[in-house]
Amino acid sequence: MADRSRRAVLLGGAAAAGVGAVAAVGMDAFAAGRASDARAAAEAAAVSGNGPRTIPFHGEHQAGIEMVPQAHQSLVSLSLKPDTDRDTIRRLLITLTDDAARLTRGTYALADSEPELALVPARLTVTFGFGRGLVDRVAPGAAPAWLSDLPAFPIDRLHQWWNGGDLVLQIAADDPLTVAHAQRMLLKDSRTATTVKWVQTGFRRAYGSERPTRTTRNLLGQVDGTVNTIPGTDDFAGVVWRGATENPAWLAGGTGFVVRRIEMLLDKWDRLDRTGREQSVGRRMDSGAPLTGRRETDEPDFAATSPSGFPVIAEFAHIRRARTDDPRQRVFRRAYNYDLAPEVGQTSNSGMVFTSYQHDVTAQFLPIQRRLAEVDLLNEWTVPIGSAVFAIPPGCAEGGHIGETLFT
C-alpha cells in the first residue's frame, strides 16, 4: 500500500494538477533510473506533447515491462526457418537489437526506407522473447523447465494459428503509426531467417485520455488489473525479474512471458444483468470495488456473509478464484484489448491479449491459471483461443545485443 501511495503522489497527484505528461515521463525514467533523461524528456513533452518521449533501450532489464503500458501494442511471433542456424540467429539478434535501439530513440534504423516515420518515438519499446525452439537451436539444454507450451486446460479452445513461436517481439508505443513502422522495419530485417507465425495487436486507453495510473477497463466493462504489482517497486522486482542465482544463468535479469489470447463472448455477456456481472467478478461494475468494500483498492473480505448467510463474494467469483495467500503466486499483468471486424451474423469479434511477466512461470502463473480454469464464473464469457510462453532475456548495454548471454 505504501508503494501505491508513492505512485499516487508521483503520478496521480501531478496529473490532477494538469501536468500529466511531465509526471508520467518522470515515472518512466524513474523506473529506468535515469534522472537526466527524465528532465530532457519532460522538457520535450512540455513543448511538443507525447511524440518525442523516449524510453531508454539499454539497461539491466529489457524495456517495455517495468513501466506504465503504452496505448498500442503489437506482438509479433516468428518461426525460425528450417535452415536458420545458430550463427544466423546471432546475426539476426544483433541486427534487430540495433534496429530497436535506434527506433526507440526516435532515430531511423539502418536501411530504413521510410526514415521520417521513425521520428515520433512516443515511448516506443521493443522487447524480445525466446521460444523453446530458438533456445534449443542456439544452446540445447539451456531452456528453463517452464519454457514450453502450457498444459492443456479444460476451458481452452486453442487455435493452432495463435499458439507458440520461436521469437516474439513486443512492440509498443503511444502512437499506432509508430508501432506500425517499427514492426515493418523489424520484420524486413527478420525475413531471411524467419516467417511470421502470428501478429496480435491491441489497444488500451489513448495517452491523455485518463490518468496514466488509472486501472483501465476491458471490453466487458470491467475494471481490470486492480491487483497488480507496481513498476518501480522492490515488490515488482521480486515478482518479475530473475535473480542472479536462478538457473539457467543466462536468464538472470530476464523474466518469463505468457501470452494468452482470450476471446470475449460479448453477445452472451449482454444477456447477463448488472447484478449477475458483479457476482461473476466479485467487484462492482461502476467503481471496481470488491462487493464487500467501497473503493477499488479496498481489500476484499472473503469471509463476509449476507444476512441470509451466503458469502457476499461468491465461491466461484473471479476475484476469489484468482486470489491466493501464497506470496509466490503473483504475476505482473499487462493486458490489451482487441476488437476486430465481426464475423457474419455477429456483433463482436473482441477480446483481450493477456500477457503476464513472472520469473518462474510454473511456480507463479500456473497455480493461478489452474484455479481459474477449474471454476471461475467468468469462464462462461471468456474463451482462451491462443497460448504461448517465451523467455525474456536480460537487457544489454550499448554495443551488446539482446540474447548475448545465451551464446556464451
Place this chain on the structure above:
Amino acid sequence: MADRSRRAVLLGGAAAAGVGAVAAVGMDAFAAGRASDARAAAEAAAVSGNGPRTIPFHGEHQAGIEMVPQAHQSLVSLSLKPDTDRDTIRRLLITLTDDAARLTRGTYALADSEPELALVPARLTVTFGFGRGLVDRVAPGAAPAWLSDLPAFPIDRLHQWWNGGDLVLQIAADDPLTVAHAQRMLLKDSRTATTVKWVQTGFRRAYGSERPTRTTRNLLGQVDGTVNTIPGTDDFAGVVWRGATENPAWLAGGTGFVVRRIEMLLDKWDRLDRTGREQSVGRRMDSGAPLTGRRETDEPDFAATSPSGFPVIAEFAHIRRARTDDPRQRVFRRAYNYDLAPEVGQTSNSGMVFTSYQHDVTAQFLPIQRRLAEVDLLNEWTVPIGSAVFAIPPGCAEGGHIGETLFT
C-alpha cells in the same frame, strides 16, 4: 493560401507555444460555431487531457467531417435485412441518432450495458451515410444520380467483401476504446434490422504526437494530403456541403462520401530507391515539398525542366495527375492507415482507408480518379481493393433524427 495562414495562426502558432490541446479544441468548436463549448472544452482539456473533449452532435451538418481528424476511426457498413421496411428504418435511425447524441457527449446510451466505457468521449463523432439500397427502400427516386457503385477502373482489384453497403457509420475518436465501445453499442441497436457487411478500422498519428494540423504521412512514408480544403473556411463549404438549391432537396446540408480501400504493396515499394519514390510522387520524401520547391506548401511548377530538357515533375507523377485547373474538381480527403497481420510469407498487409467528401461525386471525384487510374506512377504500388459510395444526409437538431429529411 490566406486560409492556410489563418489556420496556421489558429492552430500551429498556439501549438508551438505548448497549448496545442486548447487550440485544437478551439478549432473544433470554431468549425461547429460554438464559442462557449470551445471554452468549456478547453478548460476541461487543460485539466484532464484529451479524454473529456467533445464535438457537438447536433447542427446544420453532421459532425465528423469539418474538423481535424481524430486518431482512430472505424467505418461500419451495414446491409438492410430483406424484411426491414421503411418504418423499421426510421425507427432504427431514431434509435441510432439518440445513441450517437448521447455517446458523443460522453454519456451512455439507453440500454448501454457497459455505461462506464462511454465516459471518455475523446472527440467522438458518429456520422451516418446512406447507400443506394437504403434510399431506394425509403423513398424510391430520391437518390442523387451519383449514388451508386463507381464505374470500374482498370486499376481496381475489388473484393466483393469490401464493397458497398446500405448504411455506413463513421465512428471516430482519439481513443480506440471509445471507438470500440461506440461501435458495439450502435451495432447492438442495429442488429434486428441489419447485418454487418464490412468494418474498416484505421489510424492516424495519436493525439499529442504531432501538431494536429501537420499533414500526416501514410505507410509509404509519403507526406499525404498537402492539397486539401481546410475545415472552417468558405472554400471547404463550397467543396463539401450541398447547397439549398441542389437536387434532391433532402440532401441539402449533406454531402457525398466515397470510401476506397487501397492496399499498399510495401514489399514492392521497398525495392524502389528514394529518387524513384520522389519521381513517382512528384514530391520530396523528407519535406513533402514539390520537386520544384523547398517547402511542403510551395506551389509545384509543372513547367520547370531540368538542364537536359526533361520536366522536373514527371509527366506521370502523382501530383501532376491529381492536379487540375478546374476549380470544381476538388474534394476533402480524410485518410486512415490500416496495418493488419501479414499473410503467410509476406511482411505487410497494409494500406489506406481513403475517404473523400464532396457535394457531387460525379463532378468532383470522378474526373480526378479517372486521371489517376489512367496513368499515375503510384499505381504500381497501390491497389484499390474496396469501393463504396454513400450520401451523407444533413445534421439534425435536438429532438430530430439523422435522415429525417428523407422521410418527409
